[in-house]
Every structure is written in C-alpha cells, then in structure tokens.
Amino acid sequence: MLHLFLGHYVADHGFTHNSKLRHLKGWNFIQHLIWSAFAILAFTFDTLLYTVPVILFTFIAIHLFFDYLRVKVNKKVYYHLIEVAGMIIALIFNFVVSDYFKTSYLSKEFVLYILGMALVTTALSYFFRNFYPAIENYEDLEGISERLAFFIFFLAGKPFFAFLSLFFGFLFRLWKVKKFDHVWWISPVFAIFFSIIWKGIVF
Incomplete structure (x- = not known):
C-alpha cells in the first residue's frame, strides 16, 4: 500500500521536469506547491483525509517544505539529498498509515502499476539530467515514450508489441535526430529490466 509515497513521487516527478523545479520563482513556484498538495490528495483523499487528516496535512506540509528547500539550496548534492530525504520520509509516513489504505478505492495492484x-518514465530521466550525461535540460521525450510503451505492453502480457515499440522508438530517433547518440541504448535496456522486475512485484 504505497498510496502516500505515490502521491509524493508524482508531485515532484510526474508530469513535471524535476530539474526545473529548483529554479522556480514567484507564481510558478506557488503553482507547483498547489499541484503538489493536490497530487498527494489525489491518492489519499478517500482514506487519510477522513481518518487521520492531521497526519496527512503534516506530511503535505513536510513535502512543501522540501519544495521550498529545493529552490533555496545552490549545490547539486543538496538537490539529491532533498530528493532522497523526501522519499525516505514519504515511505516512513506511508508505513505508519498503510492500514488505512486497505479501504481505498485504489487497489494495491493499481497503485503499484x-x-x-512513474518510475519507468522519470527515474532514468533524472539520471540523465543529473549524473550522465549530466545535462540539466536534457530532453528525454523519445526515451520516456519508448519506456512507457514497453512497460504497458509488457505488463499486459504482450511482449511482441513491447519489443516492437522499442524498435519503432529507435527508428524515430534516427529519423528525428539523424545522428546516433551512444546513450540511446540505456533507455531500452532500462525499460526491459525494470519492466521484468516490476511485473514480478505487481503480479
């Protein structure tokens, strides 16, 4: 039952260019804070909001505090520490209230899915932007698309279409970029290994 952790992760990584969060200012920063609160509530409102709202809003406040810290620090190592600390705290809070999620309209399997x-699409993008090739504004749209397609098809028991999606993803890169990049192999390999492991976790 990882509802709270999922909300935390989606708030800072789902539909969001995580590396740009550290540079947000003014209204853009406030918008992210609002988005974060609603993202967490989206996966917990039917359980924690009505049972232990104090714990829920305490966690949201902690999450928003980490969002604030992210825009205040100026060393890359601190960004990573904030991400790791946030995830650890999210897991701890999630463990404390996990029993409440048994009555959630979101099943355990759906939340894991x-x-x-979220992980298959964003975790590798975080690696690309922060570690290798360490380009903060690295655009990984093609990689995200191929990893997501492979994940969906593979977990649906359609391995042929899963690998076909990687093939078409490679052709699209050749057509769009027209210059081979040595990091291209990382994305499909990650998609394959992650999907195999995650299918075992979910099913």
Whole structure:
C-alpha cells in the first residue's frame, strides 16, 4: 500500500521536469506547491483525509517544505539529498498509515502499476539530467515514450508489441535526430529490466 509515497513521487516527478523545479520563482513556484498538495490528495483523499487528516496535512506540509528547500539550496548534492530525504520520509509516513489504505478505492495492484509507470518514465530521466550525461535540460521525450510503451505492453502480457515499440522508438530517433547518440541504448535496456522486475512485484 504505497498510496502516500505515490502521491509524493508524482508531485515532484510526474508530469513535471524535476530539474526545473529548483529554479522556480514567484507564481510558478506557488503553482507547483498547489499541484503538489493536490497530487498527494489525489491518492489519499478517500482514506487519510477522513481518518487521520492531521497526519496527512503534516506530511503535505513536510513535502512543501522540501519544495521550498529545493529552490533555496545552490549545490547539486543538496538537490539529491532533498530528493532522497523526501522519499525516505514519504515511505516512513506511508508505513505508519498503510492500514488505512486497505479501504481505498485504489487497489494495491493499481497503485503499484501507476508507481511503476512513474518510475519507468522519470527515474532514468533524472539520471540523465543529473549524473550522465549530466545535462540539466536534457530532453528525454523519445526515451520516456519508448519506456512507457514497453512497460504497458509488457505488463499486459504482450511482449511482441513491447519489443516492437522499442524498435519503432529507435527508428524515430534516427529519423528525428539523424545522428546516433551512444546513450540511446540505456533507455531500452532500462525499460526491459525494470519492466521484468516490476511485473514480478505487481503480479
């Protein structure tokens, strides 16, 4: 039951260019804070909001505090520490209130599936932007698309279409970029290994 952790992760990584969060200012920063609160509530409102709202809003406040810290620090190592600390705290809070999620309209399997989609699309992008090739504004749209397609098809028991999606993803890169990049192999390999592992976790 990882509802709270999922909300935390989606708030800072789902539908969001995580590396740009550290540079947000003014209204853009406020918009992210609002988005974060609603993202967490989206996966917990039917349980924690009505049972232990104090714990829920305490966690949201902690999450928003980490969002604030992210825009205040100026060393890359601190960004990573904030991400790791936030995830650890999210897991701790999630463990404390996990029993409440048994009555959630979101099943355990569905939450794991959505979390897997979020991780397969964004975890590698975080690696590309922060570690290798360490380009903060690295655009990984093609990689995200191929990893997501592979994940969906593979977990649906359609391995042929899963690998076909990687093939078409490679052709699209050749057509769009027209210059081979040595990091291209990382994305499909990650998609394959992650999807195999995650399918075992979900099913």
